[in-house]
Amino acid sequence: MSDLKRLLLDLFFPPRCQGCGRSGTSLCPDCKAKLPVIPYPRCARCSRHTGGVQICAHCYRHSGEGLHLDAILANYYFEGTLREMVHKLKYRGARGLAEPLAFLLYEHLKAGSGEAEVIMPVPLHPTRLRERGYNQSALLARELGKLVGAPVVENAVERVRDTRAQMGLPAAERLENVRGAFVLTGQGLGGRRVLLVDDVCTTGATLDACATALKAGKTAAVVGIVLARAR
Numbered sequence: 001m002s003d004l005k006r007l008l009l010d011l012f013f014p015p016r017c018q019g020c021g022r023s024g025t026s027l028c029p030d031c032k033a034k035l036p037v038i039p040y041p042r043c044a045r046c047s048r049h050t051g052g053v054q055i056c057a058h059c060y061r062h063s064g065e066g067l068h069l070d071a072i073l074a075n076y077y078f079e080g081t082l083r084e085m086v087h088k089l090k091y092r093g094a095r096g097l098a099e100p101l102a103f104l105l106y107e108h109l110k111a112g113s114g115e116a117e118v119i120m121p122v123p124l125h126p127t128r129l130r131e132r133g134y135n136q137s138a139l140l141a142r143e144l145g146k147l148v149g150a151p152v153v154e155n156a157v158e159r160v161r162d163t164r165a166q167m168g169l170p171a172a173e174r175l176e177n178v179r180g181a182f183v184l185t186g187q188g189l190g191g192r193r194v195l196l197v198d199d200v201c202t203t204g205a206t207l208d209a210c211a212t213a214l215k216a217g218k219t220a221a222v223v224g225i226v227l228a229r230a231r
Helices: 003-012 029-033 057-061 080-091 095-113 127-134 136-148 171-180 206-218
Strands: 072-073 118-121 157-161 182-184 193-201 221-229
Touching: 003 080, 080 095, 080 127, 080 136, 080 193, 095 136, 118 136, 136 193, 157 206, 171 206, 182 206, 193 206, 206 221
Parallel strands: 072 221, 118 193, 193 221
Antiparallel strands: 157 182
């Protein structure tokens, strides 16, 4: 969206805070301050809150399973106003929320949580993309790319299996559900560090399946970043 078009829309249809309804912004400072931040210390691999150890019990148990994702960056729990904003972006066509939500990702990166050489959204299967009309992760990635000044690559990996929704599946079934769901395409990212963008993380199975395809192309590192993760 052009700056002029955004200005006109904001003039005639000013955004309202998704938390309290205040006019002028999609997320006012007061409601932003109430977002459920994951407390420190956090696991260096998945950002879960830990009791002080560097690696949480979950990541320690699964450390020998050949995971390809180097880390997951998350700053919030998937609850409250943030959950509503993600649902509106993902299921109700509220594409305008991609910009304020991407700014939350940017703030997390800017605080020293990671760096972006190449930004890539987790792809949707073509069938799901046709149904929804857009990929919410791609919208977030494009906005984040503008903020950090990093290139956004959307055709390096293709989703070749239209998997069941991950929500509600046990952890083991989530892993099996997305196994082999992504394949590398002709867009090579060998030797580069990729920041993989998605909206929400529960077990990290989808992110890791996508990272598996990227690592097959000799990608140097793959770090996932999400708006929120489950407790």
